[in-house]
Amino acid sequence: MSTNDNLLEVTGLEKHFPITRGVFFKRKVGAVHAVDGIDFSIQPGETLGLVGESGCGKSTTGRLVTRLLEPTGGKVVFEGRDITHVSTNTMRPLRRDIQMIFQDPFSSLNPRHTIGSIVGAPLQVQNMPMPNGQKRAVQELLELVGLNPEHYNRYPHEFSGGQRQRIGIARALALRPKLIIADEPVSALDVSIQAQVVNLLDDLQNELGLTYLVIAHDLSVVRHISDRVAVMYLGKIVEVAPRDDLYSEPLHPYTLALLSAVPVPDPARRDSAQRERILLVGDVPSPIDPPSGCRFRTRCWKAQEICATQEPPLAEAVTGHQVACHFPIEASERTGRGAEAAREAAAAVAEE
């Protein structure tokens, strides 16, 4: 991977939210390490899936990349340009190229504005050329995402959840961006509607050559839409790999546990899936005071002394497959006996 042709490159990105005490003199007593030094890059036309459980920092990452939040440290480079700390004014023209799709189609659309003005707003703010007028431009966008252009004057409450999500997508597409950050784009939708929106995102990518960073917790959806997948745990990326490698040969114990926890929609395989399912003990530790060394060690069945003292770097194990672990998973541990042994070992991890 040569560094020059990456559309987005993130190195050592950090976001610490301060915790303060007192009313007048707000003393800083600690910090939530929401994102704690992550590196990843996205190539043009690629879809990178970012998965992890709630509280692992995946949404914060999305907001840092779009500069909706100010990074505490690290670097965000978009098209070879460092945008980590640029001012709002300098950022504004760049917003044409980076757009966001939000999770909740109910709170991300202003209920007092018509669809026309919601989708038209970015066009106006950015002074985009509209040869046929704003109305025509918006109607073309509505058509692009599969909505009826005659609904131009309707309000968000007149639409169903899936249609609203399409409105959010139309708004993100209005400026013809290069990179779209989609934060849980389908998790608020019904199963049958989810598939419609996933297909729509797919079609738009082919048609307009978009690049996606898809943030989601649903591993099966991420597998369907991503080219590469990054797994986050407690503010760190623990594994990045091409989709098929990650799902068939996970190297990090956390990824293995996460994948084994996905319910299998096949009653015939219920028992074998259960026997091989790795149930992690306890909860994710607090990001205020994350464990030393490897952050997963408190729940990991392979943890040894080195894991507590030395933080494993995210390093390439196989070509294109990076993992941050001292003791990556071996092939024998993935199925059958090995998986059952891992299940027992994981259950035996004592809580602190």
Added chain:
Amino acid sequence: MSVDLLSESASDPTLAGSRPFLDVRDLRVHFQTDDGLVKAVDGLSFGLARGKTLGIVGESGSGKSVASLGILGLHRTHRATRIGGQVWLDGEDLISADPEHVRRLRGQKMSMIFQDPLTAMHPYFTVGAQIIEAYRVHNKVSKSVARARAIEMLDRVGIPQPQRRASDYPHQFSGGMRQRAMIAMALVCNPELLIADEPTTALDVTVQAQILDLIRDLQREFGSAVIIITHDLGVVAELADQILVMYGGKCVEYGPAEDMFLRPEHPYTWGLLGSMPRVDRDVRERLNPIAGTPPSLINLPSGCSFHPRCPYAERDGIPCRTVVPELAVPGAPGVACHLPQTTRRATFANDIAPAL
């Protein structure tokens, strides 16, 4: 109403003996609203034995949650609510029974796990106090005995240091812990019927696996009948012995879990399976979603309410737009579809299954 006739037949020992533990017959829950009559549940029938699990699957607005509240009798306070049909629990009809009697059964004989434990638990009382209350309402015991029982239950559902955690408030628990506490509360009186309404929807996948494991273990231990309501086909595949698919307030397909995944016969079930990306199969180029959106319950389409979204509607002159398809025998496994069975089986085998 025909209540008197029904209670007579209930006292008939032969009839009561042949009934399954839970027998829902033609359950109807209708709400009168300003916009019109909402038929949230319209003629739902099924049976469930002790120790078995039924999965009710459907999208939002299909009436699955309303049905579960109807079974527990949690709707009756609203004047605009009409409930019809029968719900036989262990030989007595809950719909025609005295509400005060049903109230005593609730929490003891039947209980519920709600979707969002943060809103289902009272924020002003400690978790322990809420479980103790649930236990003391149904059992005449002292506070200390009830507290010991509450701690025992918290321990059983896997909450570390239950002694100390019992004095914590719900907001001090993490999402997974809160759901465990709620399960402890639901099970404190050893209910024979447990209804879990989207018990894992708000949880992460690793926590979901823990909770599903817990529900499965507890069911084995207590031998309760469990109804699990969800939109996630993966979750029902994990737990359910039988699956009931709901659409527009009606049951469209009902049968053993294996059949539902290997030999589904209703076009809506096909659509659900086709919409779902699966981790256990190769990645498909595209998903096959169901066109359109779920109908509004106020204004259900005529005939089969799925017909506007169904690619097979009106094929070979079947009356999808005018006649409501019914299950052949209400409460028995079957499919509510006008397509002839041979056509359904052939269509699934030839057109649907290869694309899944």
